[in-house]
Amino acid sequence: MRVVRRTPFPALVGCSVLFAVACGAAPPPLRLHADVKQIMAAIVDPAADVVWGAVGTIDTIEGTEQIRPRDEGEWTETAHAAWVVAEAANALMIGNRPKDTGDWMTFAQELADNSLKAARAAEAHDADALFTAGGDMYLACTACHAKYNITLTAPVSQ
Numbered sequence: 229m230r231v232v233r234r235t236p237f238p239a240l241v242g243c244s245v246l247f248a249v250a251c252g253a254a255p256p257p258l259r260l261h262a263d264v265k266q267i268m269a270a271i272v273d274p275a276a277d278v279v280w281g282a283v284g285t286i287d288t289i290e291g292t293e294q295i296r297p298r299d300e301g302e303w304t305e306t307a308h309a310a311w312v313v314a315e316a317a318n319a320l321m322i323g324n325r326p327k328d329t330g331d332w333m334t335f336a337q338e339l340a341d342n343s344l345k346a347a348r349a350a351e352a353h354d355a356d357a358l359f360t361a362g363g364d365m366y367l368a369c370t371a372c373h374a375k376y377n378i379t380l381t382a383p384v385s386q
Contacts, residue, residue: 258322258323260324262319264378265378265379267316267320267325271313271319272317275309275310275316276309278305278309279310279343279350279358279361280365282295282297282302282306282350282358283295283296283297283358283362296355297350297353303351303353306358308347310350311344313339313343314344315340318336321336335368335372335375336372338364338367339368342364342368343361345357345360349361
């Protein structure tokens, strides 16, 4: 009787090819250029102001004024601003920017999550949901600023 031994060579080659394809080339090194205050002043604050200014209600003696985006361009601008805040919140969680791994990360993640809700609300032209999400963005910001005593400065000129 003849015994045939199969070598694992084809399996090893297959696994090696899959491993090489899955890993690919190493990504380029991450280079951070702005500190937290610069991100806040140049990115988060201006974009958040667009979201916060997009919807609201003004009550006066003359009556009530509803503030809403008036056309597709304003809705798009508001959605884009919310996306900017969401991604900037991610930037606050990388490299040497986090002040700690606890509340800082929680506040930044809340800002990212609520900014995403604001972006989706603007894309859906849902002023009520946008107002709520903007308020939740504001709460995340104020909680973080209160804990870490963050004040804004102008971005560094190059």
